[in-house]
Amino acid sequence: MDRDVALLEACGRRAFLRGVGALAALTVLPSHAADIPVRIGLTPVFLDDQMGFLSQWRRWLEVKLGRTVVFVQRGSYREIMDLLRAGKLDFAWVCGYPYVRHRQELKLVAVPLWRGEPCYQSYFIVPADDPRTGTLAELRGKVFAYSDPDSNSGYLYPRYLLTTQGENPDNFFSRSFFTWAHRKVVEAVGIALADGGAVDGYVWETLAELHPDLTRATRVIERSPPLAYPPFVARSDIPAVELAGFRGVLLDMAADPEGMDLLLRLDGFIPGKSELFDEIARMAARVRNP
Amino acid sequence: MRTLADLSLRWKIPLRVVAAVLGTALAVTVALVAxxxxxxxxxxxxxxxxxxxxxxxxxxxxxxxxxxxxxxxxLQSAHEPNPAAPELQALVVLVTDADYRVFVSTRPRAFPIGTSAAAPGGAYGLLRAELSRGSPADQRILEPGDSPLFFIMTPLIADGIALGHVILAYARPALLPRFLGQVGRAAWVTLVVLLILLPVSWVWARRTAQPLLRLAGAMKQIPLELEAARLADLPRSDDEIGQLGEAFRRMVAEMQVKPEMERQMLSSERLAAIGRLTAGIAHEINNPLTGMLTAINTFQRHGGDPQRTERTLSLLQRGLTQIRNTVSALLVEAKVEDRFFAPEDIDDLVILVEAEAHAQAVRIVVDGRIAEPVPLPATLLRQIVLNLLLNAVAAGEGGTVRLNAYTSPQQLMLAVFNDGAHIEQRDMAYLFEPFATGRETGHGLGLWIVYQITRQLNGEIAVESEPGATTFTIEIPYGKS
Structure with a gap:
């Protein structure tokens, strides 16, 4: 909590500075616009399927960065990770799980704050018309929906939990499938295509506000302990100036009224530390070597 | 109860228009629905x-x-509702694996992943059996008889291997709502058409029916108010109704003159009857006169021994009595009491026609005669026989005339034969009509009188005629009164 208060104070101070910076950025925009654009990879760790929101955010970032911004979206986390590691992207918003597997190749840019913490939870959900199921363990032999094989909340955590319970996650369910997005896990469970699913708690909560009809069809049966929030990362060879510039824009988002709107219920970004993700690394290791 | 046939035309025509419109609408609707x-x-x-x-x-x-x-x-994208054509939206899209287990469906609750697609039962159970039939590579349409659904089953084939099937279930197009919709639309159109046509047909019916109604009204005035009927305002056109009106006017005009005509006809009929009667009497008086004059002539020539005198006078007396009786037949009130027909009458009749027979060189033979008087009026029978004999004489120049008179119980039989000219077949039908004569000198009254008298006496008359043999036979009953 102390950190949060300090952060808020820092935000207030930085907001003023960013205001000045934004003005400066506006004036230099034309000359920079001809530059190579900033390529930012996006994954369904947040609601990346809202095109109106994305174009608004992109314009905002362009103004803040003074550069053209290109958002790159792919069907899975892995494709974004591959592009990032190949240097085809400058930054990407990825999940903690792929981050911990490739941390030595990446640079941590910023970690979002969700309800004041750089953490979120994994939710296990079942169809709302299933009143009995209370734990993941009760879904044995059922159909289960994962979001993405590179998702922490939507794949690693449920498998980790099953592993710690002495189950083999590969044959615990009769069938499992990937929806390649958290939101679609909610949909798949809502229509009972799957008997259960694992979903990013932030996504579920946000959907509960924006599209309550989707979440109302599901019921949360278990919540994970707080896990490090999917971070913004940069390719390893990103120039320090660019890294610092982009990090600065993200960190100041909460202080900007328009940026605040674009945070989609997040409270802002903090620089974060790689150690935040050690717990995820430990879970990954446990699942790999049960 | 009034039936439709009794309705006035002014109702019938609009009703028929309505029926025609409704019938057409119905037929068109059914065709459109189909x-x-x-x-x-x-x-x-x-x-x-x-x-x-x-x-x-x-x-x-x-x-x-x-x-x-x-x-x-x-599947969802294929399953999206199409508001313009809701029937094109599949109710269920089902993907099964090679073992007919659900891979995925648009209704996960009804078809959970991994369960048998036959589990919901009904038509889905039948599909499985159907899958085992026919070529596995063919798309199939299945319509289970008792199911409201029909299915399109398309095999999922990868590199020649069947992975499973895509099964689309559609509701059969519902006939009833579609039909009701069409009927509803047709009803509106029909209503509009009727709204236009009814006043038109009403006016049309009035125009068509009006002349007929006037005609019917005028006809009701017949026969009591002919003048009013004649003055009725009837259609004057060249069509059938106009012709009807014209015919009606003509008929009324003719009906108006009919009583006058009838009166005239009656009058001329009377005159003709008087004429016939007069001619008949003259004829009947004339007939014996010729014979009597001949008898007088013979008496004068040969002078008279008492016997001849007696015979001649007797003949004359009977001849004159016949004339008197004939004339008295006219005088209804003064009916003369006639005597019975006696054997002497046969002799008289032969004598009376003898002169004519001589003139014609005809021989008269009496084959039979009655033995005693018969209770029948002598004058009438003499008239019958005299007429028949004179006719026979006139017909058979140079031939023979035979007279036969005899009685069978309660019946007098008279037969007159001649071997002269016979009666043609075409004349037979008119033989007994007045003024129907086969001879130039005849009046055509003789046989008519014979017929009238025979009928009066309840007798019967028969004719047989062939070349060389003509016989008139008369049977008259007596004694029964």
Missing amino acids: RDYDIVRQNLEGHARSMGRVLAHTLVMPVLHDDIWRAYEI
Whole structure:
């Protein structure tokens, strides 16, 4: 909590500075616009399927960065990770799980704050018309929906939990499938295509506000302990100036009224530390070597 | 009860127009519904078949990769409602694996992943049996008889291997709502048409019926108010109604003059009857006169011994009595009491016609005669026989006339034969009509009188005539009164 208060104070101070910076950025925009654009990879760790929101955010970032911004979206986390590691992207918003597997190749840019913490939870959900199921363990032999094989909340955590319970996650369910997005896990469970699913708690909560009809069809049966929030990362060879510039824009988002709107219920970004993700690394290791 | 046939034309015509419009509307509606149903059905089938093929093609990869969600999203896109043609939306899209287990469906609750697609039962159970029949590579349309659904089953084929099937279930196009919709539309159109046609047909009916109604009204005035009927305002046109009116006017005019004509006809009829009567009497007086004059002539020539005198006077007396009786027949009140027909009358009759027979060189033979008087009026029988003998004499120049008179019980039989000219067949029908004569000198009254008298005496007359043999036979009953 102390950190949060300090952060808020820092935000207030930085907001003023960013205001000045934004003005400066506006004036230099034309000359920079001809530059190579900033390529930012996006994954369904947040609601990346809202095109109106994305174009608004992109314009905002362009103004803040003074550069053209290109958002790159792919069907899975892995494709974004591959592009990032190949240097085809400058930054990407990825999940903690792929981050911990490739941390030595990446640079941590910023970690979002969700309800004041750089953490979120994994939710296990079942169809709302299933009143009995209370734990993941009760879904044995059922159909289960994962979001993405590179998702922490939507794949690693449920498998980790099953592993710690002495189950083999590969044959615990009769069938499992990937929806390649958290939101679609909610949909798949809502229509009972799957008997259960694992979903990013932030996504579920946000959907509960924006599209309550989707979440109302599901019921949360278990919540994970707080896990490090999917971070913004940069390719390893990103120039320090660019890294610092982009990090600065993200960190100041909460202080900007328009940026605040674009945070989609997040409270802002903090620089974060790689150690935040050690717990995820430990879970990954446990699942790999049960 | 008034039937439709009794209704006035002014109602009938609009009613028929309504019936015609309704009948046409009904027929057109039925035809449209049938056609519409066909088109819908064909559209649906075509749409379903192509949808099945596209899905089968698209789903190969997700099925091969076990990508249930991708497959579900593809099904969803195929399953999207189409407000313009709601019947084109599949009720269920089902993807089964090679063992007819559900891979994915648009209704996960009804068809959970991994369960048998036959589990919901009904038609879905039948489909499984159907899958084992026929070529596995063919798209099939199945319509289980007792199911409201029909199915398009398209095999999912990857590299020649059947991975499973895409099954699209559609509701059969519902005939009733479609029919009701069409009927509703038709009803509106019909209503509009009727709203236009009814006043038109009403006016039309009045125009058509008016002359007929006037005609009917005028006809009701017949026969009591002919003048009013004649003055009635009837249609004057050249069509059938006009012709009817014209004929009616003509008829009324003729009916008006009819009583006068009838009176005239009656009068001339009377005159003709008087004429006939007079001619008949003259004829009947004339007949014996000739014979009597001949008898007088003979008496004068040969002088008279008392016997001849007596005979001649007796003959004259009977001849004159016949004339008197004939004349007295006219005088209804002064009926003369006639005597019975006696054997002497036969002799008289032969004498009376002798002169004529001489003139014609005809021989008269009496084959039979009655033995005693017969209780029948002598004058009338003499008239009959005299007429028949004179006719026979006139017919048979140089021949023989035979007279036979005899009685059978209660009946007098008279037969007059001649071997002269016979009566032609065509004349037979008119033989007993007055003034119907076969001879130039005849009046055509003789046989008519014979016929009248015979009928008066309740007798019968028969004629047989062939070349060389003509016989008149008369039977008159007596004694029965």
